[in-house]
Amino acid sequence: MAKSGKSQFAILGMLGLLKKSSGYDLKKHMESSTQYFWKETFSSIYPVLEELEEQKLIVKIEKKAKNNRKRNDYILTSKGETVLKNWLMQPVEPMQIRNELMLKLFFGNMVSVEVNIEHLEKQKKELKKKLSIYQEIKHELSDMPTSESLYSLLTLDHGIRQVLSSLEWCDNAIKTLKSVKK
Amino acid sequence: MAKSGKSQFAILGMLGLLKKSSGYDLKKHMESSTQYFWKETFSSIYPVLEELEEQKLIVKIEKKAKNNRKRNDYILTSKGETVLKNWLMQPVEPMQIRNELMLKLFFGNMVSVEVNIEHLEKQKKELKKKLSIYQEIKHELSDMPTSESLYSLLTLDHGIRQVLSSLEWCDNAIKTLKSVKK
């Protein structure tokens, strides 16, 4: 099985959902669904796709689309499905989190209060942007039958709660820092 | 400046807080303070320490402690302090998040509901463990004067809110999945 990276499972999983897709579309789909907890770049997608094919977990369907434009579609093999399902059943490995904002704030005493407030304001802006993206996705999902969107909704809900909670914390932290300034 | 990794700043920052410390103690301190958003391993600490010394950002104080036991203490130079403060003032770079639980859940349709519930239960357990650690740290911090613990409390508060929100989400998700099962 060689490669132990998680990218392969992200790709296998997306292929399981989409049934058939090109590397390009795989990425597009991730951008509009998993992007807030999982991203892949083309530079990882294409080599992994090749490797998965070698291992017979997926098969390539080279079809010259209408305009004989190059486009490689892939589909899961039953072996690939087995490997994917097996991974899905394995316990989640604890991830190492690295949060730069927290690190900077933790050392906040070494710079002015204003600097820290600025970091927080910037964070707030980004969180709000995220939130509106999530809400948009949620809107789109509401058109689908629940059975199909069940798990998307669950993960999305996590994202929304996370953002909401972070936003509250930001406001609180800013308030605290502003009161210290005086 | 060569190395662009963040480890150096974590180390510089901890040295700024502790004033003087060995690689070993640096790690110990991180384990009891920043571990929920930042960790370093010995294998990264020692080489980085060496590199920082080369760049004159820190100085080594080789002192054979009492029992002539090897122990290298380091302190920040003023150049190191400048570099650290400069980094602290730079905007936080967006981090790429990879959440394996979310990824597995997103593909949850491909396995049984029970598997997904199990993942969530395991997550709950871990979150509760985290929460009790955080609360312990909070307790310890309450002995310190607020001015010194201000930023520790802010980051800790973030951790606590995050965990609480995740815990709520877990309960909700489990409830949803259990209702689907029937």
Add this chain to the structure above:
DNA sequence: ATGGGCATGTAAGGAGTTACATGATTCA
């Protein structure tokens, strides 16, 4: 005709992780 989206890749590098290696001290 040119800029943006479609579409696929290669090459090099970097930062950090895992595994390995060593040895003194302290406590039970």
Add this chain to the structure above:
DNA sequence: TGAATCATGTAACTCCTTACATGCCCAT
């Protein structure tokens, strides 16, 4: 005397990221 903690390091590796490279199609 043996396990746990203190204490420092090296080597290999791995996965991912950044930068580079190419070329077609379509709309304005």
